[in-house]
Amino acid sequence: MVPLDPVPLPIDHVLRGEPDTVALVDRAGHVPYAAAEQAVARLAGWLAQQRLAPGARVATWLPKTREACWMPLAAARAGLVHVPVNPLLKRAQVAHILADSGAALLLTHPPRATTLEEGDRPGGCALHVEVGEGDPLPRSEADADSLAALLYTSGSTGRPKGVMLSHANLWLGAISVAHYLGLVPDDRALGVLPLSFDYGQNQLLSTWVAGASVAPLDYLTPRDVVKAVDRFEITTLAGVPPLWVQLLETDWPAATAARLRRLTNSGGALTPALVRGLRARFPDARLFPMYGLTEAFRSTYLDPALVDDYPESIGRAIPFADVLVVRPDGRRAAKDEPGELVHAGPLVAQGYWQDAERTAARFRPAPPFARAPGVAVWSGDTVVEGADGLLRFVARADEMIKTAGNRVSPQEVEEAVTAGGETSEAVAIGVPDARLGQAILVVARGDGSTEAGLRERLKRALPGFMQPARYLWRATLPRNANGKLDRAALREEVA
Known part of the structure; x- marks a missing residue:
């Protein structure tokens, strides 16, 4: 199990597997950790050749290519800020993200590049549809509190806003998830979530920090997921409720279903019917329901041993998170009293990119009874903490x-x-x-x-x-x- 070391490192140090252990596997073959480290180093060297200013934003609008997987580490190693763009977005949404982030470089591939129109890229934003290899760069010595990524997330009003994530945010999120999931080097995660999602990106980072393997997958049908679990010998599958519905409607050979050791859910609550269905289909897999928000990555998880008895619960705080239930008057809510979920601690992001007004509204001082002082994320979500210490979601305050x-x-x-x-x-x-x-x-x-x-x-x-x-x-x-x-x-x- 990954130890809970609270000292963060630059995120490109996350490749911690043995040199000959597989870091990434796809249709083209296996990439051991030693080769993955070299790929990141040379991609960082190519980025350095572009002579971008320190801290410049580099956007990727790609399917799950190897370059898309290396870029969160390579951009950080080159002293740049990565902006992953959901490959499902169309040109209007991409143009907004490029303009808002002030991207200096967009890496995409020809089919997407041809959809862009004049004015979609801000002035000075270079377009690349392929990458070369530069001289390999050594691992970064960046300050862990420096900006590493912008993840764009929609609010209830307005266009998507960029959540500013530091090296420490990404590193401690990876350590936390790898620890409570119990990831070990012989695990293999199937990456079906978009890399522009906080948990999609974390699947890469938490798997690699555990020295395990990841298989990135762009799928068209649920059957593709079933085949990939078998082909790549997957042990860990993350999904969202609609995907679980589709997967339960798909035939699973018993031997393929038995490969899975753990299922992790985010992006919406699991219904009791879904829990029962997943239990029946994957009896050997531990089920981890989770709750989170991009502004603090992940707040809670429910221990698999409690899922059957408390299917409506979102669980307890994950490692490094200080999760509080706060009354409207700012005091701690009593047991079984509804209150706002407030997340404090080192997983809290640095705010919204160039948006002081919305940052001030969401990122505010932690309540005086918080264990972790400083800035907290005030989620707007109403929750209740029971006498058993488990949290239950009540309502979302915004219109998302x-x-x-x-x-x-x-x-x-x-x-x-x-x-x-x-x-x-x-x-x-x-x-x-x-x-x-x-x-x-x-x-x-x-x-x-x-x-x-x-x-x-x-x-x-x-x-x-x-x-x-x-x-x-x-x-x-x-x-x-x-x-x-x-x-x-x-x-x-x-x-």
Whole structure:
């Protein structure tokens, strides 16, 4: 088991396996740790050849290629800040991230590069569709508190914002997860989550810090996942609830299902029915439900031994996290009293990139009773801590839509819906959906005659997970006393 050493290192030191042990495996073969270290060193050398300013942002908009896997380490080694972009995003969303981050370099591949239009890249942002090899750079000696990555996450309003993560944030997150999952060198993780997600990236880092192996996978169907578990001899599988639903509807050979030692869930709560289904399908696997937010990476996990008796719980704080339940008056909530989940400690990010207003709203001083002083993340989520010390999720305060494991900003959907002239007003709402967790419902002003054209346009403008599932058309939309669209009234109406 990985020891809980609280002293962080630069994140490119995370490759800690034995030289001949496999660090990464894909269709092209096995990459031992010694070769992985050289690949990172030479990619960092190539980045150094680009003569970018220290701390410049380098974006990757890639499928799970080897370069995409090495880049979080190589960028840090070269003294740069990595900005992974979800490969499912379309050019408008990518253009926002490039402009907001001030990216100096975008690494993508030809099919995606051809979709970019003039003005999508900020001035001075170089475009590369392949990388070369530079002189290998030695491991970084960067300050662990220096910025290493920007992960873009949507808020309930506005466009995605960049969460600033230091080397220490990434390192301690990797140590924490590797420790409580009990990862060991003979483990092999299947990387199905996007590398732009905090947990998708952490799968690389926590696996490597344990000296184990990772198999990155871009899959088209759930059957691809089943085949990969067998082909790559996978022991650890991470997913989100909609993926578990699909995997339970897929045939699993008994020998393949038996390969899995642990299942880890994030991106939404597991229903009791899903827990029962996973238990039946994978009886030998330990199930780890988890709760987190990108601003602090991960807050809690539920011990697999407690899942059957407490399926509704989000568990207890992970190592290095100080998780508190706080009343509106700032005092500690009593047992069984609802309060806001506040996360303090070294996993807390450094704020939002160039957004002092939203940083001040979310990143505030920790309560006086916190074990870890300093800045904490005030999540806005309401939870309850029971007498047993287990936390239970009650409600999310914001209007975020969580669909298929993705966090979607209603405002971003609304801007896309109203951009083409089919309707001038629209409100996007998340409604319960058995497969997706939430589906996107749009209430729009009009008679519905333009819906077919609107759907066709949005297929080109938005990624699949942001496509509205259903439209409700209204002659007028309700407004509140301030003249704004009354979202609360619409949510009540469609509930």
